[in-house]
Amino acid sequence: MSEKKESIGLVETKYFTFAASPDALVLESGEKLGPITQAYETYGTLNREKSNAVLVLHAFSGDAHAAGFHEGDDKPGWWNDMIGPGKAFDTQKYFVISSNVLGGCKGSTGPASINPKTQKPYALDFPIITIADMVKAQKQLVDFLGIDRLLAVAGGSMGGMQALQWFVSYPEKVRSVIPIATAMKHSPQQIAFDEVGRQAIMADPAWNKGSYYDSGQPDRGLAVARMVGHITYMSDESMEEKFSRKLKKDGYTFSFDADFEVEGYLRYRGDNFVKRFDANSYLYITKAMDYFDVSGAKLAKTGGKPEARFLVLSFKSDWLYPSAQSKELVLQLKAKQADVTYCEIFSTYGHDAFLLEVEAESKLIGHFLENILNGRKKTNAI
Amino acid sequence: MSEKKESIGLVETKYFTFAASPDALVLESGEKLGPITQAYETYGTLNREKSNAVLVLHAFSGDAHAAGFHEGDDKPGWWNDMIGPGKAFDTQKYFVISSNVLGGCKGSTGPASINPKTQKPYALDFPIITIADMVKAQKQLVDFLGIDRLLAVAGGSMGGMQALQWFVSYPEKVRSVIPIATAMKHSPQQIAFDEVGRQAIMADPAWNKGSYYDSGQPDRGLAVARMVGHITYMSDESMEEKFSRKLKKDGYTFSFDADFEVEGYLRYRGDNFVKRFDANSYLYITKAMDYFDVSGAKLAKTGGKPEARFLVLSFKSDWLYPSAQSKELVLQLKAKQADVTYCEIFSTYGHDAFLLEVEAESKLIGHFLENILNGRKKTNAI
Numbered sequence: 001m002s003e004k005k006e007s008i009g010l011v012e013t014k015y016f017t018f019a020a021s022p023d024a025l026v027l028e029s030g031e032k033l034g035p036i037t038q039a040y041e042t043y044g045t046l047n048r049e050k051s052n053a054v055l056v057l058h059a060f061s062g063d064a065h066a067a068g069f070h071e072g073d074d075k076p077g078w079w080n081d082m083i084g085p086g087k088a089f090d091t092q093k094y095f096v097i098s099s100n101v102l103g104g105c106k107g108s109t110g111p112a113s114i115n116p117k118t119q120k121p122y123a124l125d126f127p128i129i130t131i132a133d134m135v136k137a138q139k140q141l142v143d144f145l146g147i148d149r150l151l152a153v154a155g156g157s158m159g160g161m162q163a164l165q166w167f168v169s170y171p172e173k174v175r176s177v178i179p180i181a182t183a184m185k186h187s188p189q190q191i192a193f194d195e196v197g198r199q200a201i202m203a204d205p206a207w208n209k210g211s212y213y214d215s216g217q218p219d220r221g222l223a224v225a226r227m228v229g230h231i232t233y234m235s236d237e238s239m240e241e242k243f244s245r246k247l248k249k250d251g252y253t254f255s256f257d258a259d260f261e262v263e264g265y266l267r268y269r270g271d272n273f274v275k276r277f278d279a280n281s282y283l284y285i286t287k288a289m290d291y292f293d294v295s296g297a298k299l300a301k302t303g304g305k306p307e308a309r310f311l312v313l314s315f316k317s318d319w320l321y322p323s324a325q326s327k328e329l330v331l332q333l334k335a336k337q338a339d340v341t342y343c344e345i346f347s348t349y350g351h352d353a354f355l356l357e358v359e360a361e362s363k364l365i366g367h368f369l370e371n372i373l374n375g376r377k378k379t380n381a382i
Numbered sequence: 383m384s385e386k387k388e389s390i391g392l393v394e395t396k397y398f399t400f401a402a403s404p405d406a407l408v409l410e411s412g413e414k415l416g417p418i419t420q421a422y423e424t425y426g427t428l429n430r431e432k433s434n435a436v437l438v439l440h441a442f443s444g445d446a447h448a449a450g451f452h453e454g455d456d457k458p459g460w461w462n463d464m465i466g467p468g469k470a471f472d473t474q475k476y477f478v479i480s481s482n483v484l485g486g487c488k489g490s491t492g493p494a495s496i497n498p499k500t501q502k503p504y505a506l507d508f509p510i511i512t513i514a515d516m517v518k519a520q521k522q523l524v525d526f527l528g529i530d531r532l533l534a535v536a537g538g539s540m541g542g543m544q545a546l547q548w549f550v551s552y553p554e555k556v557r558s559v560i561p562i563a564t565a566m567k568h569s570p571q572q573i574a575f576d577e578v579g580r581q582a583i584m585a586d587p588a589w590n591k592g593s594y595y596d597s598g599q600p601d602r603g604l605a606v607a608r609m610v611g612h613i614t615y616m617s618d619e620s621m622e623e624k625f626s627r628k629l630k631k632d633g634y635t636f637s638f639d640a641d642f643e644v645e646g647y648l649r650y651r652g653d654n655f656v657k658r659f660d661a662n663s664y665l666y667i668t669k670a671m672d673y674f675d676v677s678g679a680k681l682a683k684t685g686g687k688p689e690a691r692f693l694v695l696s697f698k699s700d701w702l703y704p705s706a707q708s709k710e711l712v713l714q715l716k717a718k719q720a721d722v723t724y725c726e727i728f729s730t731y732g733h734d735a736f737l738l739e740v741e742a743e744s745k746l747i748g749h750f751l752e753n754i755l756n757g758r759k760k761t762n763a764i
Contacts, residue, residue: 029636128636188621188644192613195645198638199609199652200582203602220585227581228610231574236704239570245675252673254411254510256580256665260672262570263577270581283638290642291634293627319701322618 007076008043008084008091011068013107015039018140025136031127035116038141039064039107040099043083044091046147052373053095053147055138056083057155057162059354060229060285061277063106066098067091081358088362094151094369101162102137103129103285105278112213112278124210129284131158131292135165139173152369154178156354157321158285161292164329167308168294168301176372178365180313181354183325184332185293190320193232194286197225201279210280222279223270230269235317235350295332305337311368312342313361315353341368389458390425390466390473393450395489397421400522407518413509417498420523421446421489422481425465426473428529434755435529436471437520438480439537439544441736442611442667443659445488448480449473463740470744476533476751483544484519485511485667487660494595494660506592511666513540513674517547521555534751536560538736539703540667543674546711549690550676550683558754560747562695563736565707566714567675572702575614576668579607583661592662604661605652612651617699617732677714687719693750694724695743697735723750 017037019025024034041064046053056066056079067083069076077098083089089096100108103126111126118125142150153163153174160182167177186194201207204221212218234242243262258264300306310333314326323344330342345360347353354361399419401407406416423446428435438448438461449465451458459480465471471478482490485508493508500507524532535545535556542564549559568576583589586603594600616624625644640646682688692715696708705726712724727742729735736743 029634031636124638128634185627187618188625188627188642189613189616189618191627191642192609192621192644192648195640195642195648196606196609196613199649200585200606202638203582203586203606205587224578224582224585224606227574227578231571231578234571236569236571239574243570245567245570245573252411252510254413256506256584256669258577260570260573260577262574266574266577267581287638 006084007080008068010071011041011043011065011077012070013039013041013064015107016141016144018144027127027133028130029128033109033127036102036109036137036140037107037113038099038102038137040097040141041065041067041077042098042145043067043096044094046095046145050147051149051151052093053097053142053145053150054089054152054154054369055142055150055166056089056096056098057153057159058098058101059155059157059159060289061273062159063104064098064100064108065106067096078355082362082365088358088365089154089369090366093373097142097145099138099141101134101285103134103281103288105281108137110278111210111280111284121213123213123280126280126284128287130288131161131165132169134288135162135169138162138166139170142173148173150174151372152176152178154180154365155182156180157182157351158289161289164294165292167306168299171300171306171308174308176309176311176368178311178313178368179326179329180361181315181318181321181326181351183321184295184299184329186290187325191290193228193320194290196228198283198286200224200228201282207279212279217274217279219274222274222277222282223267225282226273227266227270230266232320233351235319235348237317237348238350238352241348295328299332300336306333308338309372310338310340311364312340313354313364314344315347315349315351315357316344317348318351318353320351388466389462390450392453393423393425393447393459394452395421395423395446397489398523398526400526409509409515410512411510415491415509418484418491418519418522419489419495420481420484420519422479422523423447423449423459424480424527425449425478426476428477428527432529433531433533434475435477435479435524435527435532436534436536436751437524437532437548438465438471438478439535439541440480440483441537441539441541442671443655444541445486446480446482446490447488449478460737464744464747470740470747471536471751472748475755479524479527481520481523483516483667485516485663485670487663490519492660493592493662493666503595505595505662508662508666510669512670513543513547514551516670517544517551520544520548521552524555530555532556533754534558534560536562536747537564538562539564539733540671543671546676547674549688550681553682553688553690556690558691558693558750560693560695560750561708561711562743563697563700563703563708563733565703566677566681566711568672569707573672575610575702576672578610580665580668582606582610583664589661594661599656599661601656604656604659604664605649607664608655609648609652612648614702615733617701617730619699619730620732620734623730677710681714682718688715690720691754692720692722693746694722695736695746696726697729697731697733697739698726699730700733700735702733
C-alpha cells in the first residue's frame with residue numbers, strides 16, 4: 001500500500017499523567033481537576049537544541065492520532081496527508097506532537113473518565129473546561145517533553161483556536177502560530193449550531209442528565225447533533241457536486257425512508273459517529289468553543305510587537321468559519337504590528353477544506369515553517 | 383391600536399370539505415385520499431367578473447390566517463403587513479384567498495386528522511403528499527369559490543413553490559405568478575436541513591412511529607427541529623445584529639444552561655413551536671418540499687410562450703433559498719420566452735426577509751398586480 005510507505009509508518013498513542021492530586025490543576029472556572037492524563041503521539045525526532053518541535057492541535061472530534069498507522073488499522077491519522085517525511089510538517093525536519101484535548105474522549109481526561117473521588121465516570125461532575133484549560137494541560141505535556149519553546153503551534157477549526165490560545169497564554173513559548181479556518185470567537189450563528197447539537201443530545205432521554213455510562217449513551221440525539229455538524233462542514237457547492245438530488249432508488253419511495261443520497265450519507269455519518277464519540281464530550285467541547293474569545297485586548301496581553309510570526313489560512317467556501325473571521329484576526333494582529341501572512345485558499349469543500357486542500361496548505365505551511373526554522377537559526381548563530 | 387385600524391379587521395377561518403369518499407382525490411403517489419377539508423380565509427370582495435382573485439400561499443409553518451385579527455387575538459395574520467386596505471395585496475382592489483396546505487395542522491386535512499376508515503388520527507397512515515397535491519386541493523377550493531382564473535398566485539418560501547406549481551399544473555388558470563425567496567427544487571443542502579429536522583423528531587421516543595396523539599407529541603425532538611430551522615431563517619448578519627455574543631447573565635455560568643442570548647432565543651422558539659405545530663405535519667410537509675422539482679422541462683409542459691407573467695423576488699442575505707436559485711428560475715423562464723421581472727432585494731434578515739421587507743415588497747408587488755389587472759382589462763376591453 002503506497003500510502004503506508006509515504007506515511008510515517010506505525011505509531012502508538014502514549015499517555016502522560018500529571019496533576020496527581022484531585023485539585024492540582026486550577027481551571028478558568030476556578031474549579032480544580034486532577035489527576036489529568038494527556039493522550040499524545042509524536043512523530044520525527046527532537047533535535048539536540050530542542051528547537052524543532054511543532055505542536056499540532058486537533059479539531060472538535062479529532063484525537064492524538066494525527067499521522068501514521070496504528071497496528072492493524074487501515075486508516076491513517078486525521079492529518080496524515082500533512083504530517084510525514086517530505087510533507088508540510090516534515091518529520092525529517094520537525095518533531096511533531098499531537099495530543100487529545102482535555103475534555104475529550106480519546107484517551108485524555110474527560111467526562112467519561114473515572115472520577116477519583118467517586119470511582120465512577122465523572123459525567124456532569126466533570127468541570128466545564130475552556131480552550132485555555134486545554135492549552136494549560138498541553139503546556140504540561142510540552143514541559144514534560146523538555147521543550148522550552150515550540151517552533152510552531154498549528155491547527156484547523158478548534159485546533160486553530162488552541163493555536164491562538166497558546167499565543168495568548170504563553171506568548172514567549174511559541175515562535176510561530178498557524179491558525180487555519182478558525183476564529184477569535186464564535187459568532188452567534190456558530191454558537192447557535194453548537195447549541196442545537198447540545199439540545200439534540202440533551203433531548204434524548206438516554207442522556208439521563210449525563211449519567212448514561214452504565215445504560216448506554218444517547219445514540220439518537222448524538223447522531224442528530226453530528227448530522228447538523230456535517231451540513232456545516234460541507235459547502236452548498238460540495239454537496240451539489242457530491243450528491244446533487246441523486247436518489248438511492250429509481251424513484252421516490254413516498255415514505256420517510258432516505259430517498260436522497262444526501263439523506264443516506266447524513267444518517268450513515270450520524271450512526272458512525274456515536275460509535276466513536278462520547279456525548280458528554282460533545283457538550284463540554286462545544287461549550288469550550290463557544291466560550292472562547294481572544295478578540296480585542298485579549299489577543300495580546302503584553303504590549304509591544306509580538307515576537308511570534310503568523311500564518312493565517314482560510315478557505316473560500318467555508319461558511320462555518322468564513323474568511324471574514326480570519327481577516328478580522330489578521331487585522332487585529334496587524335494592529336499589534338505582528339508579522340502576519342494571510343492566504344485565502346480557493347476551495348469548494350467548505351470547512352472540511354482544512355483536511356482536504358493538502359496541496360495548497362502543504363506549500364504554504366512547508367515554506368513558512370522552513371523560514372521560521374532558518375530565520376531563527378540565523379538569529380541564534382554566533 | 384393603530385395596527386388594527388390599518389388591518390383588514392376581524393376575520394374568520396372558514397372550512398371547505400370536498401372529495402367526500404375516502405378515495406376521492408388521487409395523489410401524485412397514486413394513493414387516494416378523502417374527504418379533504420381546506421381551511422381558508424378571504425379578504426376583500428370578488429368583483430362581478432371574478433377577475434380580481436389573488437391566491438396567497440403560506441410557507442412551511444404558516445396557516446390560512448394571513449391577515450387581519452381573529453376575535454380576541456392580539457396578533458394579526460402572518461402577512462398582515464402585506465394584505466389589507468392600501469397594502470401590497472390591496473383588499474380594496476383584490477379578493478385575497480389564503481388556505482392552509484393539505485398535510486398541515488391548522489384546519490386542513492393532515493396526519494392529525496381523523497381517518498374515516500379507523501376513526502382515529504391518520505398518523506403515518508396519512509399518505510405522502512407533494513406540493514402538486516397541495517395545489518390540486520387548492521384548485522378545488524378556487525373552483526368552489528367560482529373563480530375560473532386567478533389574477534395572481536403569490537407566496538414566499540414553500541409558498542413560492544406552490545405558486546410555481548400552480549403555473550405548472552394549471553397554466554391557463556393563473557394570469558401571474560409571484561414566487562418569493564424560493565426555488566424550483568431543493569438543493570442537497572436544503573434537503574439535508576429538512577432531513578435533520580425529521581431525524582430529530584423521529585429520534586424522540588415520544589414520536590412512537592407517529593402514533594402519539596393519545597400520549598402527547600415528541601416535544602423535545604420537534605423543538606430541536608425548529609431550532610435548526612430558525613438558524614437557517616436568519617442570516618449570520620442578522621444574528622450578529624440581534625444577539626452578537628450578549629450574555630443572559632453577567633458572566634459565563636460554567637454550566638450547560640443557556641449562557642448566550644442566542645441560546646435562550648432558540649430554546650424559546652423551539653418550546654413555543656411545539657405548542658402550535660404537529661410533529662407529523664413537520665415530516666409530511668418537509669418531505670413535500672424535498673420532493674418538489676419543477677426545473678427544466680417540467681417547468682412548462684406546454685410549448686410556446688407562457689401567458690402568465692412573473693415577478694420573481696429574492697433577498698441578498700437569504701442563504702437558505704439563495705438568490706442563485708431565483709436567478710436560475712428566471713433563466714429557465716426566460717428561455718421559454720416568459721415575461722419575467724426579477725428583483726434581488728437588499729436585506730440583512732436572511733430568509734425571514736420575505737416576511738419583514740414589507741416596504742420593498744409592497745412597492746414591487748403593488749405595481750406588478752396593478753399592471754396585471756389593468757393590462758388584462760385593456761386586452762379584454764371592447
